Each structure stands twice: as C-alpha cells, then as structure tokens.
Amino acid sequence: TQLLEQSPQFLSIQEGENLTVYCNSSSVFSSLQWYRQEPGEGPVLLVTVVTGGEVKKLKRLTFQFGDARKDSSLHITAAQPGDTGLYLCAGEAGGTSYGKLTFGQGTILTVHP
Amino acid sequence: NAGVMQNPRHLVRRRGQEARLRCSPMKGHSHVYWYRQLPEEGLKFMVYLQKENIIDESGMPKERFSAEFPKEGPSILRIQQVVRGDSAAYFCASSPLTGAYEQYFGPGTRLTVT
Numbered sequence: 001t002q003l004l005e006q007s008p009q010f011l012s013i014q015e016g017e018n019l020t021v022y023c024n025s026s027s028v029f030s031s032l033q034w035y036r037q038e039p040g041e042g043p044v045l046l047v048t049v050v051t052g053g054e055v056k057k058l059k060r061l062t063f064q065f066g067d068a069r070k071d072s073s074l075h076i077t078a079a080q081p082g083d084t085g086l087y088l089c090a091g092e093a094g095g096t097s098y099g100k101l102t103f104g105q106g107t108i109l110t111v112h113p
Numbered sequence: 114n115a116g117v118m119q120n121p122r123h124l125v126r127r128r129g130q131e132a133r134l135r136c137s138p139m140k141g142h143s144h145v146y147w148y149r150q151l152p153e154e155g156l157k158f159m160v161y162l163q164k165e166n167i168i169d170e171s172g173m174p175k176e177r178f179s180a181e182f183p184k185e186g187p188s189i190l191r192i193q194q195v196v197r198g199d200s201a202a203y204f205c206a207s208s209p210l211t212g213a214y215e216q217y218f219g220p221g222t223r224l225t226v227t
Contacts, residue, residue: 031214042117042204042218043156050214088156092214099144099208100169101216103156 002027002093006104013079014112021074021107023089030094032065032072033101037086079111115140117207117219118187125225126195134190134222138207144168145188146216147180150202162188195226 005024013019023032031050035043047056049065049072056063060083062075072089086108090101118137126132138145147159161169162182173180177195182188192199202223206216 033214033216035218040220040223042119042206042220045215045217048215090156098169099146099161099214100158100171101146101148101156101206101214102158103148105155 002029002091002097002102004089004091004102004104006089006107008107009105010108010110012110012112015080016078017111019076019079019109021087021089021109022071023073023091023104024071025091026070027091027093028069029091029102030069031092032069033090033092034063034072034074035088035090037088037106043088076109079109081111081113084109084111117205117217119205119219119222121222122220123223123225125227127227128196129194132192132195132199132224134192134203134205134224136188136190136205136207136219138188138205139217141209142207142217143210144208145182146206146208147188147190148204148206148218150204150221152201156204159190192224195224197226200224200226 007022033048034046037043047063052067052069054065060077064073086106088106089104145162148156150156158172160180177193179191202221204221206218208216
C-alpha cells in the first residue's frame with residue numbers, strides 16, 4: 001500500500017513570504033500530481049511531474065519531483081492571499097495500481113494580507 | 114470544453130434508502146474514477162472504469178456499493194441501503210486515454226445520510 005505523507009498540515013503566513021510544502025513516501029511513483037482544492041469544490045490539477053528530478057514552474061509556484069520519484073515539493077514565492085487554499089499531492093504508482101491516485105492528507109495554506 | 118460534471122451537487126438520504134450519483138466525464142475522456150472524501154480524511158480511491166468495463170474496484174466497499182460506466186450516458190455510483198457512515202463528498206474524475214494519471218475532477222456530490 002502506497003502512502004504519501006504531506007507536511008506541514010497547516011501553514012499560516014504573511015503576504016510576500018515564501019513557503020514550501022513537502023510530499024514524501026517510501027514508495028516509488030510513476031507520476032505525481034499537485035492539486036488545489038477550494039471549500040465545496042473538487043480538486044483542480046496544477047501540475048503533473050513524471051521524470052525523477054523534474055522541475056516545473058507555474059508563475060510563482062515551483063514543483064519538483066525527487067530523483068528517486070519518492071518525494072515532491074511545492075514552493076511558492078511571494079505568497080498572496082489568493083494562494084489560500086488546500087494543496088494536495090497525489091501519486092500514481094503504475095503497474096497494477098495504474099490509474100489509482102494515492103492522495104496526501106493535504107496542506108491548508110492561509111496567506112494573510 | 115466543459116469540465117467533469119456531477120449531479121446532484123447535494124443529496125440527502127435517510128438511512129436505508131438508495132443514493133445514485135452521476136458523473137459525465139470531460140469530452141474526449143474515456144476513463145472515469147470515483148473517490149470519496151470523508152470528513153477530516155483525505156481523498157480515497159474507490160473505483161476506475163472505462164466504458165462498459167470496471168478496471169479496478171479495489172477501493173470499493175464489498176457490500177452496498179456498485180459503479181458502472183455504460184456505453185451511453187454518465188457513470189453512476191450507486192449506494193444501496195445507505196448508513197450514516199456513508200455521509201461524505203464523492204468526487205468523480207476523468208482522464209484521457211493516454212494519461213490515466215492526469216485526472217480532472219468534478220465539483221463533487223455531498224451526500225448526507227440522516
């Protein structure tokens with residue numbers, strides 16, 4: 001059974017600060033996704049990483065997939081109140097687990113003006 | 114291009130009744146997935162379907178739950194004889210043929226069992 005440990009669980013920062021959210025596992029994943037979920041809505045896909053060591057940037061968000069494909073990080077530069085939300089990482093292990101996403105518990109980010 | 118559609122958005126059922134949740138995937142997507150988000154818990158995989166086929170139902174409770182994705186029409190998640198513990202948000206996701214990991218989620222159905 002694949003598990004994804006996400007940390008921190010809660011993050012409260014001031015506008016303009018930088019932050020990093022971590023997603024760790026003892027299992028190897030074929031791909032890893034980051035989602036953002038607003039209250040009462042479904043998760044919205046932000047990025048998919050598939051290659052070990054891969055780095056993707058989405059404006060002020062930087063996503064990295066670990067070399068061994070067991071971990072990932074999301075870094076936000078100069079956070080804004082609009083970044084407030086629940087951030088989820090999800091991994092797909094492939095093989096017999098093809099198509100089955102394992103989700104982390106999520107990080108609730110609050111950015112204060 | 115319309116996203117994944119789910120209905121109803123909110124569903125209230127009394128214990129013992131049946132709940133039917135519907136999901137229409139994004140245009141061009143042939144894979145559908147159902148996930149459940151219990152209060153204070155993360156999203157948990159339930160089932161993976163393609164048209165007329167169940168690919169992986171390893172996350173489905175053994176009793177009372179079933180899912181289908183017919184040749185025509187939406188995917189249906191059916192819960193028979195609902196109990197209070199079934200109260201949760203149920204999300205459907207879809208993906209294209211060539212990327213089962215790139216799943217796009219619908220807005221969810223919030224099921225409340227009274």
